[in-house]
Amino acid sequence: MPTILTLPKIGVNMTEAIIVNWLVNEGDFIKEGQMIMEAETDKATQEIPSTRSGILAKIVSHPGETVQIEAPIAILTEKDEKLPPDFSIDSYRKVPEPGGVERGVMKAESIQKSTHGAEQGGRVKISPVAKKLAKDMNIDYTQITLSKPGARIEKADVLAFTQAMESMREEVPKKPKVTQGPKVAQGPIGQVEQSIIPLRGIRKVIAQRLSESAHTTARAVLFLKTDAGKLISKRESLSQSGKKVSFDALFVSILAKALKEFPQMNSRLDGEYIRLADEINIGVAVDTEKGLIVPVIHKADTKDILTIHRELSEKIERARTGRIPHDDISEGTFTLTNLGMFGIESFIPIINPPECAILALGAITREPVVIDESDTVAVRPMLQMSLVFDHRIVDGAPAARFLNGIKELVENADNL
Structure with a gap:
């Protein structure tokens, strides 16, 4: 079935990003970890990795738009799969029903119930990139739970874990707000013309x-x-x-x-x-x-x-x-x-x-x-x-x- 690709959190203080440019096109096959877009984050313009693999069926966030973390940026499909005519981002459930935690996408409740899930299979397996990212974001990677016992923790798992933890601290709206790009408005205040520059x-x-x-x-x-x-x-x-x-x-x-x-x-x-x-x-x-x-x-x-x-x-x-x-x-x-x-x-x-x-x-x-x-x-x-x-x-x-x-x-x- 189609998968919603969301904006990952790649920095501790990152809450949103301004899309600058897409590095891939609709119809391209993208791999997990591949740099797919450039975006202005809280630090600078950086390349953003994909947290999933699949065919880029549709881009839903475009250059100039400000996107919150976890907000949809694209739709992925499997090979030879077509988007159904009635497909809607709003009806898509990023987190599966109880009984199966999808790799890299976890409910907040699963984190609370399984505090040492990554250690259940013995020694924690984690890629060097994921380990460095966890350190940068001050995350204890031994708390990450995967659906497959003994699987290696990848960068996408760390990003998804961060997103899930954020959802525990604050309510995430069902329809993340996506605002348009920079606009400079002018309007009279008394007799004075003032330019308005968005703080972003x-x-x-x-x-x-x-x-x-x-x-x-x-x-x-x-x-x-x-x-x-x-x-x-x-x-x-x-x-x-x-x-x-x-x-x-x-x-x-x-x-x-x-x-x-x-x-x-x-x-x-x-x-x-x-x-x-x-x-x-x-x-x-x-x-x-x-x-x-x-x-x-x-x-x-x-x-x-x-x-x-x-x-x-x-x-x-x-x-x-x-x-x-x-x-x-x-x-x-x-x-x-x-x-x-x-x-x-x-x-x-x-x-x-x-x-x-x-x-x-x-x-x-x-x-x-x-x-x-x-x-x-x-x-x-x-x-x-x-x-x-x-x-x-x-x-x-x-x-x-x-x-x-x-x-x-x-x-x-x-x-x-």
């Missing part, structure tokens, strides 16, 4: 996450100036040898060293616990046409400056073209943001939840400073840094020591 996609997620940060963290900020002379010299030295690197790449390297010395700054609050991150994954805030995106350099403490620069440049390019994969913008543990290129000398950024802190860099300005105990004054390139941290996790004194540790590394950048 990346912009909507930025608004939600930063509002969450502002309302849930105990934000505190420290300011400190540092002499950037040796940092500039280090960059120029690398450039002269044909190894161009950005200031952001240099600072990712500096932060990796500082976070290794001050691990509490590389943590997050989890209920009654403070969890120290196992890895140092540094995100760098990037301005794009669609909004702020934060590519992440994973395990930054294990990489040299040139590797960091190359990875960061590649990820920034993908972010600005809107083709950055989910892995490139996930699992960050600390964020760096820089507005110095705009001449901004200092600013107070918002912490990127659930991280503990964020470091802001301002413009490097030439200022007269006292450089020794004899009160000698010299003009030096000074950089203003702002450290915003969650006071629930870190006190002011250790945060100050961390910031001074960064200052020391900057002023001894020739040793990087």
